[in-house]
Amino acid sequence: MEKIPGLNFTAIDFEAANTDRLSVISAGYASVRDGIVTGSGTWLIKPETGLESFDPYAMRIHGITPQIAATGISLAESMERLFRIIGGDPVLAHNMKYEKSVINRACQALGLPVPMNEMRCSETLARTALRLPRTRLSLVAEALGIEEFQKHDAGADALACARIVIALAARQQAGNIRALYRSYGCS
Secondary structure, X not given: OOOOOXXXXXXXXXXXXXXXXXXXXXXXXXXEEOOEXXXXXXXXXXXXXXXXXOOHHHHHHHOOOHHHHOOOEOHHHHHHHHHHHHOXXXXXXXXXXXXHHXXXXXXXXXXXXXXXXOEEEHHHHHHXXXXXXXXXXXXXXXXXXXXXXXXXXXXXXXXXXXXXXHHHXXXXXXXXXXXXXXXXXXX
């Protein structure tokens, strides 16, 4: 893959035990420097709402059971780790509204300041750029020729998000996130 000088961001994703934003049980990220993925990963989080609150539907989707989540790190450790990884980068997610609500709720519960990073949604970008009838992460990745990935694995989803953004930036020769969104008419 070719470098895109100045295209720096971190893509993130969360999986949760249920609809409560504090039930987050997995976090994933993909760091991008100059349009190249330089690191990615995922980790488990022991949910703040307790291990008894797992929704059977959610477990079927992501495969994380209460027993698996019990081995995770605390939400506080997880947010500290994530914020160190993100640093001052723009933050992208394929459903930023959800990911941002998890971060905001976690910061509120933990008494942490909410990061002031630029936060953007790759789904919004893809909807505008590609004009697809549906813009689920896997469908956008497929439309761009991005290799299949393990859906609903936070790290794999974050990496797919990063690859989508890189592919769309390459099409526009956009050297940073703001320029990329402007080039597609997104604010």
